[in-house]
Amino acid sequence: MTPPLLADMPTAGGYLLVLAIMVPIAGVLFQFVLGGRWAGRIALLVMPAGLAIAVAITVRLTESGRPLVYHLAGLAPPLGLALRADGFSALMLLTSALIIAAIGLFARPDFATPAASGEARAPFVFWTLLLALWSALAVVFLGEDLFTLYVGLELLTFGAVPLVSLDGRAETITAALRYLLFALFGSALFLAGTVLLYGEYGTLDISLLAARTHPDVTSAIAVAMMTAGLLAKAALFPFHLWLPPAHAGAPAPASALLSALVVKGPFFLVVRLWFDAMPVLTNLPAAQILGALGSGAVLFGSVLALRQSRLKPLIAYSTVAQIGYLFLMFPLAGGEALPASVRMAVWTGGAAQAASHAFAKAAMFAGAGLIGQTLGHDRISDLRGIGTALPLTTFALALSGLSLMGLPPSGGFLAKWLLLRASIATAQWWWAGLMLTGGLLAGGYIFRIVAPALSAPEVPLAAVRTPARRQEMLVLALAMLSLLLGVVPLGLSTLLAVGSPVATQILPR
Amino acid sequence: MGLLLDFFLVILVLMAGWWTIGAKDGCSAAVAFVTYGLVLALIWIRIAAPDVALTEAAIGSGLTGGMLIAASTRLESARRPARPGPATRRLGIVLSALLAAALAWAVLSLPYPPPSLAKAAITALPPTGLGNPITGVLLSFRAVDTLLEKVVLILALLGTWSLAPDRLWGGVPGRKQPRHADSPLTLLAQILPPIGFVIGWHILWVGANEPGGAFQGGTILAAMWMLAVMAGLVDVPATSRLWLRLLVIVGPGLFLIVGFAGFAFAGGFLAYPAGFAKPLILVIEIVLTVSIAAILLLLLAGPPERQPPA
């Protein structure tokens, strides 16, 4: 169906989209020049502001029932640049704001500038990159021009890579370098596709492309290249090689950001590309390839997670697996011949998976960080009895595990349930089988960490450090948010229907 | 005649590219890369993109190539690693052949008449008061991309600095270069920078109406500064210095301020009020040039390696 051209017109409240991107950037500039302890303070100041902006965007969206659009410099595409927020953007912005705020508060003891020095390396870098990543995510979720999105992807990469190598060990430097090379490969391919699209259609604006594209070989080649590049950045199987060492090697708060948010950016852009920009190309055969790769990710990642001996690499492989679920959106909701109700359900399911996984994974990595600090190590074989030392954290890990496994009442359950029903409704039974298998495997690796944690230790636990209760509460809060998503399915559907390319109509106001 | 020249350039650039990929050691590969970049700059002139040619010569092959040559001399590992196994090589050949073929097909199938935003750009140019449409695109029509890209540069700088050990944070990048009284490098570093300084600002200034602009001008300034540093005439400032940090952010900072002011005075973020566009753009460009020069120099200099002077 042709997307409504009314989406092109700027709407009231569009300035909020600019703020979402520019307020964290202003923060970064201030952090850079004021330095020292101000880096952390400015981050703390921006967090509520960014959260307020995300909430305002969501509220505006649900009130008006239309996507928010803004034309930068007052100039309309194709010469100018546009920003656009639909329901999915708003959900991701809200998720990012909540997770960054929670992780920011969580990381305060770990990245406090020591009193003696004026400015310390790791804290300064962490707080600045925290805000930079926030801005990068906003560009990715709100940008409507393919080149702006390319710059947003570069911002995301440059913000994430130094976090991986923050502790300066040889393994993390190698992981950061590998990540960078994969990411650059991805960017180059993305740009190549962008070039071809401009050469073919004379515009890089997604809404205009949606109106102008026709299925021909050049467009298919362009989309294939861009998708391949984005898959490399999203670490979808078989491009997943860089993710486990990078996410496991980063400091725990950084791992939380990387797994929860950074890898969602490229996935979001694949969705934008396939559903918004080139809906005519989302035919079933090509989407099945994405689904197949997603299945590979689920199986491969889950099996490898089962074989890990340490906590953080296990969680990182779990990310590889859970990203696979996201790409089941394409075979299930692609194809304009499918009934709109099914497509909308899949759209909601995919978005819910992205958001609930983000909260759950952030909680898990933060929790793993606490465990590692308490025990002095993160070997799974020696986790027995950690439940007594860190009861809230263990509980949070179990709750997050529910979401990853897809058990009720979590957001993960909602997501997988919607996708499961859609796969049955569209007679694509194989995806249902995959999801059930993946759920079982996830149960396996979650059990591996939660069971010993809950059992009594054979020898009394030698705690290296007593954890701060506040940090445990934040971990629990993140896990709860992952559960909360499962409790608000109707509200979620209403939000996600706003401006969705698979919704049947835009509600007139 | 023109086509013959173009053909010759293509042969040259492909040879330089082949040499870069296939060279035995890193240093030859990096030198081949610089050659490749220079031929590419000539090709850019042939396809009527002098602004890009300037940027390619200055940043693409000049700064990048120089940095890679320096890196290759310092990174030569003691043991030459095994060449890629046959499986990897076959995979590489298959993938690159596929990609090249796909791209070639797409290039050959580009539509005729080709879509273009040239007319739209020319029509929208007069309110900006500029004569160079590329500057118009960079600083007016798609100004947000330029602003974001500045932030990308700052992040790359931050990432580079983050690789210093904790105790050297805030210190001076690079090793102290000795100053030799009679060496040709010293002579060059005494004569060239003042000239380069003027040329750099000139290229920025004419960028409003002719090929040039903030990036190209800033690169030249950074290169001149680097030359003086290499000859030991000046030292790179300590990274904790407030004035250095200010130099880095003043460009994007002013850009951001003007952007926000656009909400109040010009009806949109990064819109310019009527009649003030050209002076605002020029001021922004001047400040951007300063920031770009500082950032490029610091990226070349690398992470801090010395304690800051007391």
Place this chain on the structure above:
Amino acid sequence: MTADVLFGLAGAVLVGLGLYGLVADPLPLRKLLAFNMLGGGVFLVFGVVARRGAAAGLGGDPVPQALVITGLVVAFAATALAVALLRLLFERTGQTLLDPHAEESSHPDQTNE
């Protein structure tokens, strides 16, 4: 065959060469050089697109040309960060291989087309 087509095909070949170096060469520095070539090839194709869009008295469409300038600067920043990482890795371990225990390169990439 016009000049544009010639340069466009040259860009495609450069992209292929760059991808080969990125995938096949085990040394990260050579991968970095290859990535720059990959980027250069993409920019060249963009330049051909710009040249084809010559109109309104201009020699080329200014939008792609401006985007290439932005892209060149981003590529430089990426190279600078990568070189800094490489040098630190070399300092720490005396070599730069990403997978020092493998005889063959361990950097599989696949484009799905």
